[in-house]
Amino acid sequence: MSVSNDDHGSSTDRGSDDGLERVNPPHLAPPTGFSHAVRVTAPDTLVFLAGQTALDGAGRIVGDGVVAQFERALGNLLEVAAAAGAAPSDLVKLTVFAVDVADYRGHARELGRVWKRLVGSDFPAMAVIGATRLWDETALVEIEGIAVVRRRGPAAHRP
Secondary structure, eight states: OBOOOTTSSOEEEEOSSSSEEEEEOTTSOOOSSSOSEEEEESSSEEEEEEEEOSBOTTSOBOOSHHHHHHHHHHHHHHHHHHHTTOOGGGEEEEEEEESOHHHHHHTHHHHHHHHHHHTOSOOOEEEEEEOSOOSSTTOSEEEEEEEEEOOOSGGGGOO
């Protein structure tokens, strides 16, 4: 079953029984050429989160400076994760692409406070990679990730 997002509503594309579901929350800019998340169902569910920048719902980069843009990009990533059924504690891998790694590193304490406020004290495997520029030319950071949604409740104890 496939549902389009021509009206900028949530779009979910489910394969017949292939275990893949593409998730695109309605409050984010409609994706062009990518999905905001892809869920893979198995005993646990893998969720692959597309790179998120500081885009607002209209598709404009917002936030002055790396901290503000990181906060918006991480918020967008968490919104996509939630739409795919993943909590912040389900994040297992994040990659941050920064156009100025020295600036990013120089704001590490502030970025850490943003992380703790939005995610808590769970830290996934992470990498920061320097990039000459990002797809959105005014973006300073882009964050992509992988989440594992673990079975919860009685089904989690089945062999």
